Amino acid sequence: MLFSANGAALAIGLMGYKGNSHVRWNKVCNVFDKFCDQVAVSIVLSLLGSLAFTALIVLTVLTFHKRFAR
Numbered sequence: 834m835l836f837s838a839n840g841a842a843l844a845i846g847l848m849g850y851k852g853n854s855h856v857r858w859n860k861v862c863n864v865f866d867k868f869c870d871q872v873a874v875s876i877v878l879s880l881l882g883s884l885a886f887t888a889l890i891v892l893t894v895l896t897f898h899k900r901f902a903r
Contacts, residue, residue, distance in 0.1 A: 835883040839876065846872045 850869060852860040862869035 835879075835886060839879050839883055842872075842879065843876055846876055 846869075848858065849861045849872070852858050
């Protein structure tokens with residue numbers, strides 16, 4: 834779920850950055866530079882947080898496996 838949300842946010846961020854000629858959406862990053870920079874930073878931080886969460890889950894699974902393995 835975390836990576837799906839990150840992917841959706843990235844897709845909308847790219848649409849704001851490049852626009853979409855099929856539905857006639859214009860670029861918004863040439864108008865709102867600071868906003869697009871903040872969106873890019875938030876997507877990167879969200880991806881890092883998702884990777885850290887995944888690493889914690891893997892660490893927990895390995896710990897339980899070592900504790901309860903017979």
